[in-house]
Amino acid sequence: MPEPEEKDRRLWAKIDVDYFDNPKIDELSDAGQLLHVGLILKAKKQQKGGVLSARLCKARGEAALKELLEGDLLHKIDARSYQLHDYVKHQTDNEKLSKTRSEVGKRGAHVTNHEKRQIYVESCLHCQQAAVDGESWLKQAELGPNEAPF
Secondary structure, three states, X not given: OOOOOOOXXXXXXXXXXXXXXXXXXXXXXXXXXHHHHHHHHHHHHHOOOOEEEHHHHOOOOXXXXXXXXXXXXEEEEEOOEXXXXXXXXXXXXXXXXXXXXXXXXXXXXXXXXXXXXXXXXXXXXXXXXXXXXXXXXXXXXXXXXXXXXX
């Protein structure tokens, strides 16, 4: 039997396949485009909601930084920091992602430990919802422990 693959835990940022077709991006020089993509990736890694240091924003030179500012892709907050335009709108923050993964995991644990074994656990929110929905697996279910381990 093949070994299960380990999940990829690297951070990733959302960049649409049409990114370079966007008129704002298309107008940028190569240095400006590279700076913008690099800042999106750095912002994801730093997890500060798209706020970046001035030093980081000047990594490809003043000309590339000026392009992003004039193209409304980056906004100056103060002398030491900048904000990527619409960063929070387009990127999923780690807290939300972690919560979603946790909920999916709890649902999976419920299916494995309760539905497939036909055990109703009173403290399990998924079992409670199954009872409200009148799910068929409950017809043969046994009453399990009072507390769900997840």
